[in-house]
């Protein structure tokens with residue numbers, strides 16, 4: 001049976017290990033026929049090689065710190081040289097210094113704020129700018145990022161990451177408006193809480209998981225694989241009329257008042 005991403009070339013940014021949401025998306029996208037390029041931060045290089053070896057066809061692996069414009073340029077140059085174009089981008093990079101995620105929000109430092117917004121929100125602009133010239137000749141493309149309900153509601157210790165996610169969701173809308181005329185769609189999946197490396201940095205994260213299990217309409221947390229299947233929808237042809245959207249994949253937790 002034909003896969004929903006057959007013949008598509010996709011860049012996935014944000015795989016650190018096998019628990020990464022971006023890794024679940026990479027597995028699902030490869031299953032659906034996509035040829036992938038995965039980027040990694042240097043400290044995860046070894047993990048990435050092991051994981052990538054389990055995908056068919058083997059993905060192209062490229063180093064990329066999203067704070068480094070030269071590395072971002074090199075990624076798109078390498079994709080252009082190897083594949084001649086690009087159909088989708090998954091942006092799953094986020095970071096805030098650990099000390100910012102276990103203090104009162106009023107104590108947020110100028111530097112912590114800058115770093116969190118740069119890595120977690122501005123990077124989407126930089127990646128979209130690099131992707132555009134590779135997507136235009138293919139007749140358009142799909143850009144997807146990962147957000148969290150902390151963008152619009154307050155969660156204990158999520159702090160500056162919540163501010164970064166609010167900026168990220170606004171960035172989705174502004175990019176959607178700017179790139180829509182080129183048929184490049186830009187959307188977000190807002191995932192419910194999942195135990196990953198990034199989540200481990202948030203003080204009291206297991207309390208958030210417990211509240212979701214108790215209160216969400218589905219009475220459980222979501223799996224990374226469920227976020228991945230919904231991401232496929234936004235990456236592929238079934239969502240051709242959707243852009244500037246934040247799709248909640250959170251067992252319905254966002255819908256309840258208490």
Ligand code: NAD
Pocket residue numbers: 013014015016017019020021022040041044064065066067091092093094095119146147148149190191192193194195196197198199
């Ligand atoms: P993760 O730790 O597996 O992924 C975070 C990724 O960000 C890592 O791959 C890391 O290498 C990358 N990253 C950090 N700084 C970077 C930099 N300077 N340059 C390049 N990459 C950098 O954790 P995850 O939970 O899979 O996170 C993926 C995305 O999903 C993040 O945007 C996160 O905020 C979002 N999200 C996570 C949850 C959750 O509960 N885990 C919920 C909603 C949204």
